[in-house]
Amino acid sequence: MSSAIAGAAADGSVAVGGRKAPADKYDERRRALGDSALRTLGELGYARASLREIANNSEFSHGVVHYYFEDKHDLIVYCVREYKSVCVRRYDGVIADSTTPEELVGGFADKLIETLRDEAAMHRLWYDVRTQSMFDDRLRAVAVEIDGWLEEMVGRVVGRYAELAGTVPALPASVLYGIVDGLFQQALLGVTQGREGVLEELHALVHALLPTMVTPA
C-alpha cells in the first residue's frame, strides 16, 4: 500500500513536537531527492528527464521516487516550487538594505546577472515548465502561482525603487513583470547560445530602464 505518502501527508501537517520525528527524516530525504532531481531536470528539461535518469544522478534507485512522490508530475511540481520559492526572495536583502535608488538598481542588476550566470539551468527549467503548462492542465495551477510570485517580486523591487526616488511606479506590476521577464528570457537564451557580453548588456539595460519605470519625480 502507498501508506508512506498518505501517512506522511497526514503527519506533515500535524508537525509532531518533542523527539526527532520520523517525518523529519522523511522530509529530509524528500528534499534531497528533489534537489538531485532538480539538477537533472535543469540539464535535460521536463520532457527528456526520465525518472530513471533522475534516480541515476542521485544516490537512490529508480523505484524510490514513488515512495516519496505520487508520480512524476508530483515530483516536478515539488522541485520547481521549492526552487522558485527561494528564488523570489533573492532581492529581499537588496530591497531592505538599499538607501538610495542607485544602490537598489545596482544591487538588483548585480544579483540578476549573477543568477543568470550561475543558475541558467534552473531558469530554463522554469520557462520549460511554464510553457508546458500551456499544453498540460495539471501544470497550469503551479505555473500561475509561481508567475504570481515573480510578478510580486518585480513589483517589490520597482516599488521600493520608486519609494527611494520619492515617486511611484509608472505601470502596474503585471506589465513591469512582463517587461523584465521578457528581457531576462532573451538574456537567458543568449547565455545558452554562448553569446558574449549578454550579462553586461542586461546589467546596463537594467540601469537604463528602471528609471523609466517610475513616474518622473
Place this chain on the structure above:
Amino acid sequence: MSSAIAGAAADGSVAVGGRKAPADKYDERRRALGDSALRTLGELGYARASLREIANNSEFSHGVVHYYFEDKHDLIVYCVREYKSVCVRRYDGVIADSTTPEELVGGFADKLIETLRDEAAMHRLWYDVRTQSMFDDRLRAVAVEIDGWLEEMVGRVVGRYAELAGTVPALPASVLYGIVDGLFQQALLGVTQGREGVLEELHALVHALLPTMVTPA
C-alpha cells in the same frame, strides 16, 4: 534506399522548370503534411505530439512521415519555420499603409490581439520550440533564426512608428523585441488560462507603450 528525400533535396534547390515537375507534387504533399502536423503540434506541443498522432490527424498513415521528412526533428523544424516565415510578415501591410503614428499603433495592436485570439496554439508551439532549443542543440539554429526574424519585425514596426512621428526609436531593436515578446507571452499565458480581458489589456498597453519607445519629438 531513401532516394526520395535525397533526390528531392537535390531537386528542390535546382528548381526544375518546364513541365509539371514531380517536385511540385512532392513539395505540395510535404506542405500538406506540414500543415496537418502543425495543427497537432499546436494542440499537444513538441514533446507530446507523436508521429503517429500527427499522421492520425492527417490523411496519411504514420509511415509516410519518413518519406517526406528525414525524421521528427526535420518535420518540426519545417513546420515551425514555415508558419513563422509568414507570421513575421503579418504587419507589413500596416507598416506600408499607415500615414500617421496613431493609425500604425491601432493597426499593430489590432493584428496583435487578432493573432493572439485566433492562433494561440501556434504561438504556444513557437514558445515551446524556443524553450526546447535551450535543451536541444539541434533546435538552437532554427530558434535563433526565427527569433532574429521577430526582432526585425518589431524593429520595423517601431522604426516606422518613429518615422511617422518624426523621431527615432529610443532603444535597440533587441530590447524592443524583448519587451514586446515578454508582454505578448504574458498575454498568451492569460489567454490559455482563460482569463478575461487579456486581449483588451494588451490592446491598451500597446497604445500606451509604443509612444514611450521612441525619443520625444
Place this chain on the structure above:
DNA sequence: CCGTCGTCTTGACAACTGTCAAGGGTTTTC
C-alpha cells in the same frame, strides 16, 4: 502487356517510458 518509378501502407523492431508489486534489510517498538 511488362517493367519501372513514385507513392503510400503495413507491420515489425528495439528502446524507452511511468508505474507498481514483491521482497530484502534495517531500524524501531513493545
Place this chain on the structure above:
DNA sequence: GAAAACCCTTGACAGTTGTCAAGACGACGG
C-alpha cells in the same frame, strides 16, 4: 528478542516512441 514499521532495491508490466524494411497499389512509358 520477537514483531512491526520503515526504507529502499529489484524486476517486471504494459504502453508508447521513432525508425525503417518489405511490399502493395497505381500510373506511365516502352
